[in-house]
Amino acid sequence: MSPILLIEQILNGLQFGVMLFLMAAGLTLIFGVMGLINLAHGSLYMIGAFAAAAVAGWSGSFLLALAAALAAAAAAGVLVEILVIRRLYRRDHLDQVLATFALILIFSEGTRWLFGSFPLYLDVPEALSGPVTLPGGIRYPLYRLVIIAIGLAVAAGLFWLIARTRIGIRIRAGENDREMIAALGVDISRLYTLVFALGAALAGLAGALVGALQSVQVGMGEPVLILALVVIVIGGIGSIRGALVGALLVGLTDKLGGFLLPLLFRGFMEPAAATSAGAALASMLIYILMAGVLIFRPTGLFGAGT
Amino acid sequence: MTEAAAPVLEIRNLCKSFGALRATDDLSLELRPGEIHALIGPNGAGKSTLIAQIAGALKPDSGTIRFLGRDVTGLGVVARARLGLGRTFQISALAMEHTVLQNAVLGAIGAGGGAYRFFVPALGMPALVARAREALERVGLEDLAAMRTAELSHGQRRQLEMAVALTLKPRAFLLDEPMAGLGADGSRKLTEFLDGLRREAPILLVEHDMDAVFALADRISVLVYGRIIATGSVDEIRAHPEVRRAYLGDGA
Amino acid sequence: MRRERLINAALLLALLAVPLWAWAADEPFTITLATRVAILALAGVGLNIALGLGGLVSLGHAIFFGIGGYAMGILASHAQDHAPLLESPLLIEGTKSMPVIWLVAVIASALAALVIGVLSLRTSGVYFIMITLAFGQMFFFFAVSWPAYGGEDGLSIYVRNEFPGLNTLDPIQFFALCFALLAGALLLNARLARAPFGLALSAARQNEARVQSVGIDSFRLRLVAFTISGAITGLAGALFADLNRFVSPAMFSWQTSGEIMIFVILGGVGRLFGPVAGAALFILLEHFLGGLSEYWHVFLGLLLLGVVLFARGGLIGTLAGREVAHD
Numbered sequence: 001m002s003p004i005l006l007i008e009q010i011l012n013g014l015q016f017g018v019m020l021f022l023m024a025a026g027l028t029l030i031f032g033v034m035g036l037i038n039l040a041h042g043s044l045y046m047i048g049a050f051a052a053a054a055v056a057g058w059s060g061s062f063l064l065a066l067a068a069a070l071a072a073a074a075a076a077g078v079l080v081e082i083l084v085i086r087r088l089y090r091r092d093h094l095d096q097v098l099a100t101f102a103l104i105l106i107f108s109e110g111t112r113w114l115f116g117s118f119p120l121y122l123d124v125p126e127a128l129s130g131p132v133t134l135p136g137g138i139r140y141p142l143y144r145l146v147i148i149a150i151g152l153a154v155a156a157g158l159f160w161l162i163a164r165t166r167i168g169i170r171i172r173a174g175e176n177d178r179e180m181i182a183a184l185g186v187d188i189s190r191l192y193t194l195v196f197a198l199g200a201a202l203a204g205l206a207g208a209l210v211g212a213l214q215s216v217q218v219g220m221g222e223p224v225l226i227l228a229l230v231v232i233v234i235g236g237i238g239s240i241r242g243a244l245v246g247a248l249l250v251g252l253t254d255k256l257g258g259f260l261l262p263l264l265f266r267g268f269m270e271p272a273a274a275t276s277a278g279a280a281l282a283s284m285l286i287y288i289l290m291a292g293v294l295i296f297r298p299t300g301l302f303g304a305g306t
Numbered sequence: 307m308t309e310a311a312a313p314v315l316e317i318r319n320l321c322k323s324f325g326a327l328r329a330t331d332d333l334s335l336e337l338r339p340g341e342i343h344a345l346i347g348p349n350g351a352g353k354s355t356l357i358a359q360i361a362g363a364l365k366p367d368s369g370t371i372r373f374l375g376r377d378v379t380g381l382g383v384v385a386r387a388r389l390g391l392g393r394t395f396q397i398s399a400l401a402m403e404h405t406v407l408q409n410a411v412l413g414a415i416g417a418g419g420g421a422y423r424f425f426v427p428a429l430g431m432p433a434l435v436a437r438a439r440e441a442l443e444r445v446g447l448e449d450l451a452a453m454r455t456a457e458l459s460h461g462q463r464r465q466l467e468m469a470v471a472l473t474l475k476p477r478a479f480l481l482d483e484p485m486a487g488l489g490a491d492g493s494r495k496l497t498e499f500l501d502g503l504r505r506e507a508p509i510l511l512v513e514h515d516m517d518a519v520f521a522l523a524d525r526i527s528v529l530v531y532g533r534i535i536a537t538g539s540v541d542e543i544r545a546h547p548e549v550r551r552a553y554l555g556d557g558a
Numbered sequence: 559m560r561r562e563r564l565i566n567a568a569l570l571l572a573l574l575a576v577p578l579w580a581w582a583a584d585e586p587f588t589i590t591l592a593t594r595v596a597i598l599a600l601a602g603v604g605l606n607i608a609l610g611l612g613g614l615v616s617l618g619h620a621i622f623f624g625i626g627g628y629a630m631g632i633l634a635s636h637a638q639d640h641a642p643l644l645e646s647p648l649l650i651e652g653t654k655s656m657p658v659i660w661l662v663a664v665i666a667s668a669l670a671a672l673v674i675g676v677l678s679l680r681t682s683g684v685y686f687i688m689i690t691l692a693f694g695q696m697f698f699f700f701a702v703s704w705p706a707y708g709g710e711d712g713l714s715i716y717v718r719n720e721f722p723g724l725n726t727l728d729p730i731q732f733f734a735l736c737f738a739l740l741a742g743a744l745l746l747n748a749r750l751a752r753a754p755f756g757l758a759l760s761a762a763r764q765n766e767a768r769v770q771s772v773g774i775d776s777f778r779l780r781l782v783a784f785t786i787s788g789a790i791t792g793l794a795g796a797l798f799a800d801l802n803r804f805v806s807p808a809m810f811s812w813q814t815s816g817e818i819m820i821f822v823i824l825g826g827v828g829r830l831f832g833p834v835a836g837a838a839l840f841i842l843l844e845h846f847l848g849g850l851s852e853y854w855h856v857f858l859g860l861l862l863l864g865v866v867l868f869a870r871g872g873l874i875g876t877l878a879g880r881e882v883a884h885d
Binding site: 095284287 | 609617678680689693695696699700704823827853856858859860870
């Protein structure tokens with residue numbers, strides 16, 4: 001095993017992790033502030049990817065595509081919040097799950113109806129395509145490095161937003177005591193719409209960024225949504241820091257597990273069997289990680305203890 | 307009641323902090339056979355925290371709780387209930403969709419340890435139903451047995467709480483503000499009832515209604531800022547300078 | 559209450575009458591549709607014990623459905639290939655016998671439910687939802703990446719499995735088997751709900767502190783309920799695989815979990831016959847809307863949204879009134 005391959009996998013893990021963070025941050029904010037579990041968050045990711053692919057195909061500009069992804073996902077978020085989600089804040093989690101599950105059906109089939117069943121492709125922009133050489137002679141795709149940078153920048157921005165700005169103060173207040181901040185004259189329903197739109201925009205951004213790495217198709221959002229839920233379970237609901245740590249843990253575990261386990265199994269199995277057994281176990285690794293966290297910290301690494 | 311009788315419930319040097327707040331501060335308390343021991347104190351004195359620790363819902367930071375001579379500090383709510391600690395809640399905790407009888411039968415199921423019977427209807431088991439009806443009768447709810455609990459008045463819910471505790475035939479009662487919101491007539495009836503109940507099992511009574519406390523209590527403990535500042539008979543407590551200061555702000 | 563009983567009886571009769579009519583009219587496809595209704599309703603009855611009675615919002619019931627399916631697939635594929643499952647330390651052969659397959663499916667899914675329950679019931683509310691969803695995905699990816707039993711492509715079984723004394727290849731006879739199992743599960747659910755166990759379980763859903771304080775451990779109660787629930791859904795999975803003579807990782811997918819939940823909700827959560835009404839409605843919609851438009855899931859989504867936002871009792875709740883039975 002060469003160290004270069006290992007470092008490559010670590011970078012892949014980081015890239016996967018920050019992408020999960022973009023999803024998990026929105027989910028955990030929405031849960032923390034509004035107490036809502038939003039399964040349709042994966043649909044917003046998909047909408048971002050489709051908007052980016054459509055606009056890139058029409059204009060040829062990746063930046064324009066990114067802007068379109070953010071705008072489309074945020075707009076879809078606002079629309080859904082006002083039409084549906086708003087009625088769910090006071091409902092139990094079962095109703096929230098069902099209604100947002102219904103939204104997935106509507107969004108997925110609606111998108112299939114608009115764009116057809118064939119995947120769309122979004123190209124990595126010219127300026128970011130191709131590898132760069134890192135110190136130590138590692139050649140790594142520039143675009144993936146840019147995703148890592150964008151993800152970390154968004155994380156920093158979110159920490160700043162929550163800790164330092166008026167909106168952040170209101171968000172934190174909203175987490176603690178809804179009635180109180182409503183009584184203080186903050187327009188709570190505007191705040192909720194805003195938080196939801198922010199979460200949606202982050203999901204749309206993630207969808208557009210990843211859309212250039214894989215195909216853009218209906219159903220792309222839900223696997224990522226479920227991984228983001230795993231991230232939140234590991235990190236603790238409502239905690240942005242937990243979402244970041246959890247996302248990086250999950251990203252690294254997945255990529256390194258997929259790389260190292262088959263190698264490990266080759267130590268005592270024949271190569272073909274080692275590859276398949278390693279791959280099978282690797283596919284379960286993040287869930288095993290989640291189970292482990294649950295055994296020792298049922299409320300997650302950064303969750304409020306009971 | 308003699309000094310020699312071993313206490314049913316014995317709390318020694320209990321401490322519990324939330325951050326910098328010492329909600330329970332080196333607290334010791336006994337409940338002796340046959341007595342009603344009232345626990346009073348101003349709001350924020352730490353009564354709820356104490357009850358949660360006695361019931362087993364909250365783990366103390368240090369100190370011990372002995373029940374019937376046995377150290378139960380490490381046991382949870384379920385185990386303590388099974389040992390015979392019967393409690394009522396300050397805010398009624400009932401299965402609101404169930405009928406009054408079903409709530410009482412639930413207590414009987416718990417008392418008999420028979421929750422894992424899968425095929426026989428609970429309301430078709432004579433032993434369970436008899437026990438439940440007997441408890442309902444004692445609190446005067448027998449006529450409402452078939453009513454949905456959500457339709458009960460506030461006072462009736464308090465009575466049902468009491469009935470569920472009775473189905474357990476507990477060795478000690480832990481009653482959290484049973485008089486709250488009852489009105490004069492209800493309070494008077496419940497006072498009479500508790501007066502007789504102490505012969506079955508001692509009662510630790512947390513209560514704001516001072517008329518009831520002074521009428522019932524064999525002993526009173528006063529809780530202020532997590533500490534018991536005085537324990538004694540009704541007259542002793544009435545005259546106690548620190549109690550007067552805590553309650554009345556007397557510049558003694 | 560009385561009205562709900564009438565509706566229940568009508569549902570059961572309709573589920574029996576439609577395939578009998580189809581049998582007389584020689585319409586095997588309709589019999590297959592009714593068989594699907596019976597099997598999916600059975601899966602829903604399983605979930606309803608956890609969800610309706612226990613309030614456990616499990617989005618991972620596809621796990622048990624899939625385990626039941628693969629129990630059938632693995633046993634039957636070994637039997638059709640004449641290759642034993644295991645030779646040492648003891649010889650285990652595949653089988654084509656339905657009763658044996660059912661037993662294995664029930665035990666395996668009950669064990670899985672027990673383990674997943676121990677892990678996930680330590681948490682509650684929204685954590686429980688996320689964790690069950692995540693474990694479902696774990697099984698899905700495992701099934702996809704484990705090549706021994708078809709991986710992504712799944713497993714085909716050439717001939718339906720056998721039941722002593724019946725010709726299971728005859729659609730109406732296979733339907734009769736599925737219907738009998740559904741009826742049995744409904745009976746079990748009805749008994750369970752009224753027994754001390756059901757009373758305590760539903761009380762724990764309404765007020766956990768109450769149940770704990772009478773000395774009943776709500777964790778254990780829920781764990782037992784989750785295990786029974788998983789076992790029943792597992793049995794449905796084995797039947798579903800037998801109906802299609804095919805299993806694939808799709809049985810483990812989150813969509814499957816969501817659909818099982820939709821049966822329960824469309825019919826009416828906590829209603830004994832909710833899953834039957836829901837599964838029937840689902841199959842009817844799939845059949846008729848699916849014939850009208852390729853994108854019928856949009857309408858399913860809108861319907862579900864409408865039920866959640868405006869008609870919380872589901873189909874049976876709308877027809878029979880809000881009150882849930884209390885005897």
